[in-house]
Amino acid sequence: MPTKQLTLRLISDIASRINSTADLETLLSEIMGITRDVLDTEGSSLLLYDKEQDVLVFNTTSGLKEESLSNLTVPRGKGIAGMVLETLQPEIVNDAANDPRIFKAIDQTVGYVTRNLICVPMIAQGEVQGVLEAVNSQDGREFNQTDIRILRYLSDQAAIAVKNRLLIDKLNLRANELNCLYQISNALSNIQNSEEFMDLAVKTISEVLQVDRVALKFEKIDQKGLPRSKSKGFSDQYLDEEVQTTLFADRSDWMNKGFKIITAGSPQGILLTQNGIFQHSLMLLPILKNKEWLGALAVSDKTSRTRFDEMDIKILRTLSNQVGEAYRALQVKIQSDRLKNIDRDMQVAAMIQKHSLPIIPKQYSLLEFDTYYQASREIGGDFYDMVIHGKDEVSCIIADVSGKGTPAALFMELSKTVLQQEVSKTTSTKEALTRANEMIQDKSGFLMFVTAMLVRINMTKKEIMFSSAGHNLQILYQKKHHKIQHLSGKGQPMGISNCEFSEHTMAYLPGDLLVLYTDGVTEAMNSKEELFSEERLESVVLSHINDPPEIIRQAILQKVSEFIGDAEPHDDITLFIIRLN
Numbered sequence: 001m002p003t004k005q006l007t008l009r010l011i012s013d014i015a016s017r018i019n020s021t022a023d024l025e026t027l028l029s030e031i032m033g034i035t036r037d038v039l040d041t042e043g044s045s046l047l048l049y050d051k052e053q054d055v056l057v058f059n060t061t062s063g064l065k066e067e068s069l070s071n072l073t074v075p076r077g078k079g080i081a082g083m084v085l086e087t088l089q090p091e092i093v094n095d096a097a098n099d100p101r102i103f104k105a106i107d108q109t110v111g112y113v114t115r116n117l118i119c120v121p122m123i124a125q126g127e128v129q130g131v132l133e134a135v136n137s138q139d140g141r142e143f144n145q146t147d148i149r150i151l152r153y154l155s156d157q158a159a160i161a162v163k164n165r166l167l168i169d170k171l172n173l174r175a176n177e178l179n180c181l182y183q184i185s186n187a188l189s190n191i192q193n194s195e196e197f198m199d200l201a202v203k204t205i206s207e208v209l210q211v212d213r214v215a216l217k218f219e220k221i222d223q224k225g226l227p228r229s230k231s232k233g234f235s236d237q238y239l240d241e242e243v244q245t246t247l248f249a250d251r252s253d254w255m256n257k258g259f260k261i262i263t264a265g266s267p268q269g270i271l272l273t274q275n276g277i278f279q280h281s282l283m284l285l286p287i288l289k290n291k292e293w294l295g296a297l298a299v300s301d302k303t304s305r306t307r308f309d310e311m312d313i314k315i316l317r318t319l320s321n322q323v324g325e326a327y328r329a330l331q332v333k334i335q336s337d338r339l340k341n342i343d344r345d346m347q348v349a350a351m352i353q354k355h356s357l358p359i360i361p362k363q364y365s366l367l368e369f370d371t372y373y374q375a376s377r378e379i380g381g382d383f384y385d386m387v388i389h390g391k392d393e394v395s396c397i398i399a400d401v402s403g404k405g406t407p408a409a410l411f412m413e414l415s416k417t418v419l420q421q422e423v424s425k426t427t428s429t430k431e432a433l434t435r436a437n438e439m440i441q442d443k444s445g446f447l448m449f450v451t452a453m454l455v456r457i458n459m460t461k462k463e464i465m466f467s468s469a470g471h472n473l474q475i476l477y478q479k480k481h482h483k484i485q486h487l488s489g490k491g492q493p494m495g496i497s498n499c500e501f502s503e504h505t506m507a508y509l510p511g512d513l514l515v516l517y518t519d520g521v522t523e524a525m526n527s528k529e530e531l532f533s534e535e536r537l538e539s540v541v542l543s544h545i546n547d548p549p550e551i552i553r554q555a556i557l558q559k560v561s562e563f564i565g566d567a568e569p570h571d572d573i574t575l576f577i578i579r580l581n
Contacts, residue, residue: 031158035134038154039118039147042136046122046158047074047081049130056081056131072106079103080119084131090120090152094142118143120151122159125359129159164358171413198230201323206232209312211299213278218287218295218327234298237275246271247284248296255293258317260284261308283308285316287324294324360386360576362550364394366459366510368579370549372557373572380572381408381450382518383416387423392459395423395432398516398576399452400471402493407448415440415450415494429454429467430503437469437494437501449495453487453516457580464514464580465505469494472519475538477545479511484538514578515541515552520571524560527567532560549577 028046035044047056056074077086080101084091093099096114106112119133132155137143198216206214213233231238246268254260262269262282272278278300287294297320302308360371371384381401388394397419401412415436422436423429433454440450451471457464464476470493473486491501517537524532537556544555553575560573 028162031132031154031161035132035151035154038150039134040138041134042138044132044134045081046132047130048162049085049128056085074103074106079106080117081131081133084119084121085128088121088123088128090118090148092116092118092143092148115140116143118147118151120148120155122155122162124156124159124163127163129162131155132158168413168417197327202230202232205297205299205316205319209299209316210303212301212303213299215298216287216295216323217298219293228295233300235276238277238298240275243272243275243277247298251286251293254284255286255288258285259313280305281307283313283316285320287320287327289324294327297323357383358385360384364388365392366581367394367457368549368581370553370575370577372553372575374569374574375572376404376520376569379406379409380404381412382520382572382574383412384516384574384576385416385420387420389424389427389456393457395429395454395456396514396516396576396578397423397452397454398471398474398518398574399450399469400518400520400572400574401450402448411448411450411495414443415452418443419452419454423454427456428503429456429465430501433467433469433491433494433501437498440495441497449493451493455487455514455516455578457578461507462509462580463505463507465503467491467501467503469501472517472522473534474517475513475515475541476506476508477513477515477541478509479513479545480509482545484541508580510581512580513541513545513549513552514576514580516576516578518572518574520569520573521556521560521575523571524564524573525567525570526564532563536563549579553577 032044032046035041045058047058049055050057050073053073054076056076058072058074074081074085076082080091080093080103082103083101093102094116096102096116102114115136117133117135119131122129122132132151134143134147134151202214202216205211211233213231215229215231215234215238217229217239219228229239237243247262249268250260260283262272262278262284264270264273264278264280269278269282272282280301282298282300285297287297297316299308299316302312357373360369362369369386373380373382373384375382381403383397383399383401385397386394387397399412399415399419401408401415403411418439419432419436422432422439426432426435433452450469452469453466453471453474454468455464455466455474466474466487466489468474468487468489469491471488473488476485476487477483478485485506487504489502489504492499515537522532522534522537526532536559540556540559541552544552547555556575557573
């Protein structure tokens with residue numbers, strides 16, 4: 001079967017299949033399936049780049065011996081894949097049996113015969129993500145430069161998708177940790193005694209880490225009335241002297257490491273399992289203050305029956321530190337250390353959140369773009385996004401989550417992911433918001449909501465389709481009439497309840513301008529508690545109407561800054577400016 005042509009319809013289908021995939025494992029499998037289908041090969045492989053070890057890892061394969069290839073590595077410069085990693089240039093091998101560059105150890109390991117292959121690098125924003133290769137054409141044809149162009153297109157799509165998904169996964173994992181800290185810290189502010197603190201700590205750790213058993217045990221507590229231990233799931237046998245001696249016999253060996261994992265088959269584990277302390281694995285973490293031992297946190301038996309991984313350790317270490325700080329704070333009534341820890345984590349969250357925003361190109365096809373986002377606190381709830389449907393059609397999103405700080409940031413990431421998925425699945429802005437609203441209601445549980453404006457731009461028809469989820473009026477400047485049209489629509493904020501969204505279509509002419517913004521712009525307040533207002537915003541836009549989007553954005557921000565003066569910003573500011581050509 002010949003190689004498929006990269007038609008606009010196929011490109012759109014590929015982009016839709018990639019962008020609608022929610023998790024990394026499914027995404028990689030989808031990329032493999034697309035590669036095999038488009039190039040008509042027996043198999044395909046995606047090797048991710050492990051930067052620390054400087055090797056390629058067989059992460060996902062399709063049509064090959066998946067189990068045998070799983071997690072095999074290819075060193076830089078070794079074999080075709082290693083050469084592509086080294087040179088970042090595509091390679092074609094049409095006579096693998098007689099090509100000395102072939103890494104034959106892989107074929108020998110998995111019992112597979114490579115006849116021919118094609119391999120290209122996966123690069124996103126200047127960073128190598130891995131390599132993508134297709135193996136053995138179905139009809140025995142030789143690979144050529146057309147195949148290179150097709151595979152490069154697929155690798156570009158895959159690299160961006162993988163980079164974005166890894167970034168989202170990293171953010172979600174970090175958000176998990178921050179959420180743990182937020183739950184404990186937020187509740188501690190209302191706790192009046194240590195009994196409440198111990199109950200909260202044990203309950204939160206159990207729920208967030210999803211473990212059967214949690215125990216806190218403190219030592220050297222001199223102040224009368226402070227409890228020494230609290231547990232959930234552990235029997236009274238946990239505090240037995242023989243059990244405690246077994247648990248902490250080698251305390252000095254692992255205290256500085258920060259944790260210790262005991263498995264059921266180890267010498268210590270056999271004795272502890274016989275006493276009913278745990279069944280699968282147990283982790284101990286020290287609770288320290290200025291390197292002084294305060295006590296220990298013990299968790300055992302994840303409900304999933306899987307092993308404790310690096311992220312579990314990281315979260316538990318952070319939690320054990322937080323528990324120690326909070327427990328000491330109860331003794332001396334000092335909250336400063338707890339607040340400093342949270343502030344540090346919030347700064348890290350702000351950095352991760354900033355990098356999670358999409359990089360919008362200055363130009364795509366006939367459109368020119370410029371974007372801006374500034375949170376009023378360390379982290380915020382505004383966001384923007386763009387979904388590419390094809391060569392001549394894109395969707396632009398701007399949204400504002402209710403509230404501030406960590407809850408708004410977490411809810412923002414959920415809303416952004418859901419909106420991006422739903423917008424890529426349908427041609428209707430109304431239907432996209434309706435589906436997104438249903439999913440946000442189903443998944444959030446935060447009693448929060450998000451306003452949004454969704455604009456779909458068709459450059460062939462010179463037409464925009466838009467729907468609003470309770471968002472403020474947006475600006476469309478019509479050059480022919482030299483006037484501003486306001487974009488709005490029926491629909492309430494998403495996350496509150498089921499509702500009906502309206503859908504509107506308008507024609508545009510080259511030179512028209514879209515200014516999408518959140519109310520942090522128009523409701524920016526000066527020291528006299530006056531608002532910047534829609535009128536001032538429109539005046540700035542009209543005075544710079546023929547300038548590029550970047551200049552218009554700079555002018556808006558300068559006027560807002562001059563208006564508020566020394567007043568503290570009270571809301572996030574977000575702009576998404578699009579010149580329609």
